[in-house]
Amino acid sequence: MMVISWATRIADAPETDMEFWKTLLPVAVALTIGHVAATASMSKVAVSFTHIIKSGEPAFSVLVSRFLLGEMFPVPVYLSLIPIIGGCALAAVT
Numbered sequence: 073m074m075v076i077s078w079a080t081r082i083a084d085a086p087e088t089d090m091e092f093w094k095t096l097l098p099v100a101v102a103l104t105i106g107h108v109a110a111t112a113s114m115s116k117v118a119v120s121f122t123h124i125i126k127s128g129e130p131a132f133s134v135l136v137s138r139f140l141l142g143e144m145f146p147v148p149v150y151l152s153l154i155p156i157i158g159g160c161a162l163a164a165v166t
Contacts, residue, residue, distance in 0.1 A: 128160045
């Protein structure tokens with residue numbers, strides 16, 4: 073959709089440089105791996121288990137950002153993980 077807008081000059085194409093692409097590449101690779109893994113897992117394990125794992129992604133993202141990247145989040149972000157983790161634990165047990 074945006075390519076058509078850029079081609080017809082309805083919207084200006086964004087200015088990008090090599091630094092932008094270097095920053096974008098790891099994110100794109102991680103997203104692609106995650107999508108392929110989620111799709112493949114549905115044929116290997118129960119779909120419900122796959123959804124439990126996918127539901128835990130917000131907690132995983134916050135923890136990785138905190139411990140690997142050193143990012144600090146506000147307390148409400150950590151508190152919002154409690155029902156997510158609790159729900160995933162409850163779903164995994166039942």
